[in-house]
Amino acid sequence: MKRFNLQSVKTLYYAEMARSLRTVLQSIVSPVISTSLYFVVFGAAIGTRISEVDGVSYGAFIVPGLIMLMLLTQSVSNASFGIFFPRFSGSIYEILSAPMSYVEVVLGYVGAAATKSLILGLIVLATARLFVPYSIEHPLMMLVFLVLTAVTFSMLGFIIGIWADGFEKLQLVPLLVITPLTFLGGTFYSIDMLPPFWQTVTLANPVVYLISGFRWSFYGISDVSPVVSLLVILLFLGSALAVLHWIFKSGYRLKP
Amino acid sequence: MIRVEELSKTFSDGFEALIDIDLEIERGEIFALLGPNGAGKTTLISVICGLVNASHGRVLVDGHDNVSDYRAARELIGLVPQELTNEAFTTVWDTVSFSRGLFGKSQDPAHIEKVLRSLTLWEKRNSRLLELSGGMKRRVLIAKALAHEPQVLFLDEPTAGVDVELRREMWEVVRGLRDEGVTIILTTHYIEEAEEMADRIGVIRRGEIVLVENTHALMRKLGSKELTLHLQEPLEAVPESLAGHGLELADEGHALVYSYDAAREEGGSTISGLLADLEAVGLRVRDLHTRQSSLEDIFVSLVQERH
Numbered sequence: 292m293k294r295f296n297l298q299s300v301k302t303l304y305y306a307e308m309a310r311s312l313r314t315v316l317q318s319i320v321s322p323v324i325s326t327s328l329y330f331v332v333f334g335a336a337i338g339t340r341i342s343e344v345d346g347v348s349y350g351a352f353i354v355p356g357l358i359m360l361m362l363l364t365q366s367v368s369n370a371s372f373g374i375f376f377p378r379f380s381g382s383i384y385e386i387l388s389a390p391m392s393y394v395e396v397v398l399g400y401v402g403a404a405a406t407k408s409l410i411l412g413l414i415v416l417a418t419a420r421l422f423v424p425y426s427i428e429h430p431l432m433m434l435v436f437l438v439l440t441a442v443t444f445s446m447l448g449f450i451i452g453i454w455a456d457g458f459e460k461l462q463l464v465p466l467l468v469i470t471p472l473t474f475l476g477g478t479f480y481s482i483d484m485l486p487p488f489w490q491t492v493t494l495a496n497p498v499v500y501l502i503s504g505f506r507w508s509f510y511g512i513s514d515v516s517p518v519v520s521l522l523v524i525l526l527f528l529g530s531a532l533a534v535l536h537w538i539f540k541s542g543y544r545l546k547p
Numbered sequence: 548m549i550r551v552e553e554l555s556k557t558f559s560d561g562f563e564a565l566i567d568i569d570l571e572i573e574r575g576e577i578f579a580l581l582g583p584n585g586a587g588k589t590t591l592i593s594v595i596c597g598l599v600n601a602s603h604g605r606v607l608v609d610g611h612d613n614v615s616d617y618r619a620a621r622e623l624i625g626l627v628p629q630e631l632t633n634e635a636f637t638t639v640w641d642t643v644s645f646s647r648g649l650f651g652k653s654q655d656p657a658h659i660e661k662v663l664r665s666l667t668l669w670e671k672r673n674s675r676l677l678e679l680s681g682g683m684k685r686r687v688l689i690a691k692a693l694a695h696e697p698q699v700l701f702l703d704e705p706t707a708g709v710d711v712e713l714r715r716e717m718w719e720v721v722r723g724l725r726d727e728g729v730t731i732i733l734t735t736h737y738i739e740e741a742e743e744m745a746d747r748i749g750v751i752r753r754g755e756i757v758l759v760e761n762t763h764a765l766m767r768k769l770g771s772k773e774l775t776l777h778l779q780e781p782l783e784a785v786p787e788s789l790a791g792h793g794l795e796l797a798d799e800g801h802a803l804v805y806s807y808d809a810a811r812e813e814g815g816s817t818i819s820g821l822l823a824d825l826e827a828v829g830l831r832v833r834d835l836h837t838r839q840s841s842l843e844d845i846f847v848s849l850v851q852e853r854h
Contacts, residue, residue: 298648298651299649302645384598384628385646388626389621390618391649
């Protein structure tokens with residue numbers, strides 16, 4: 292039996308990419324606009340009152356957090372919609388009847404969703420440059436964090452897209468879980484600005500580790516050690532893989 | 548070409564959709580799976596195509612187990628689903644090419660062109676799917692299923708909700724495919740469709756294959772009709788001169804029931820012969836009606852025969 296069906300993966304990947312290219316304007320314009328708004332409101336208005344955080348100007352301080360915010364929400368929504376739509380329309384039959392292993396199906400969908408959100412992350416990074424000067428101390432590690440986060444949260448999105456049995460549920464997790472966790476994850480502030488009790492509570496928020504590690508790759512400053520951040524992402528990745536493995540083994544919501 | 552062995556499917560809610568199915572589809576034939584709605588037709592082809600997991604038993608496609616050797620098995624199969632499902636914004640060409648790639652085949656524009664032309668979709672190749680009529684959308688689904696050059700094509704209710712003209716057209720398409728050597732399995736709940744199309748018919752009812760027979764033989768068995776003659780004057784008994792027609796007295800002598808089918812006609816009894824004989828005896832007929840056995844009657848009689 293053939294080991295790996297590259298042709299099928301490529302086909303699925305390009306088809307998914309083409310789907311978002313059809314709406315290229317809204318997929319790029321909306322994140323650029325919302326990032327600009329964050330910079331105007333937080334960077335300019337509030338930033339004038341907060342001079343520096345750990346030696347970094349406030350405008351520059353929020354750049355990594357904003358990119359993460361975009362990366363998390365876009366990864367989850369891209370990937371969840373990517374698999375939910377064919378389930379909803381019924382065209383999933385073709386994927387399930389194709390001679391593809393589940394690893395190949397995941398690679399196609401998650402790969403495309405992660406690529407899209409990576410591109411968006413880089414666009415936001417470029418947009419930020421228009422507002423504030425920043426430096427990237429560890430560019431390689433920055434890319435590692437970027438890629439791992441995009442892949443992990445695209446997997447989470449894929450799982451949500453399989454779990455959701457309606458459009459409401461599809462919106463529910465991003466709205467009720469991802470966005471609050473990101474806002475409370477230190478996008479706009481350093482954790483040591485919080486009272487001690489809330490500092491401890493915040494450490495239970497996984498997004499804190501992502502943003503902290505990512506910010507470290509920019510400025511060399513972090514709330515938690517970058518090694519811990521990396522471990523947390525890998526733990527996430529491992530859990531997502533385990534859930535996906537279970538989904539395909541059991542046929543959950545895909546194959547009765 | 549396809550062998551189904553002791554296949555059962557019980558869904559998680561306890562519903563037994565398929566019960567101990569054994570079936571063999573021969574290479575190059577058109578096989579019709581005939582049964583009422585909810586009989587398990589779609590579930591059966593879903594299991595064969597890998598959309599539904601079997602609870603028990605196995606499926607071999609040209610010798611390849613569809614679970615342990617699913618790649619080889621699925622490469623041979625094309626599936627046309629019952630529902631019209633498509634991404635509305637892609638073009639005909641793109642969606643058919645996508646299907647080919649998804650099945651692991653490198654792009655082959657000449658083959659795609661051939662498929663589109665044979666389904667008279669070539670002129671529409673650059674149209675987006677949402678611009679197409681229902682009949683064209685169904686043909687696009689067939690084109691998608693044929694894009695990877697399968698040896699077996701499954702058509703789930705290809706003519707459900709399709710008007711008469713389109714149905715004829717669909718039949719032509721299916722015959723054309725068979726002539727090219729594609730083995731075809733179609734599901735239907737229309738007896739006429741099975742009769743028109745199939746080389747062999749498998750009758751499925753409540754998850755069980757009731758019988759599999761070649762179409763001609765089955766139609767002789769199933770195609771019986773009843774003519775009821777309501778008489779002006781009641782009879783005590785069937786007149787002697789009418790004995791050759793196998794008539795039965797009904798409604799306390801007020802009616803004569805004539806059952807006829809291919810076998811009886813071969814035996815020399817025809818409707819016109821019967822009417823002439825009635826005339827000769829001087830029986831006056833007040834009214835008459837005919838009745839063809841419905842699919843449900845046929846199932847009942849088949850099931851009774853079996854038990």
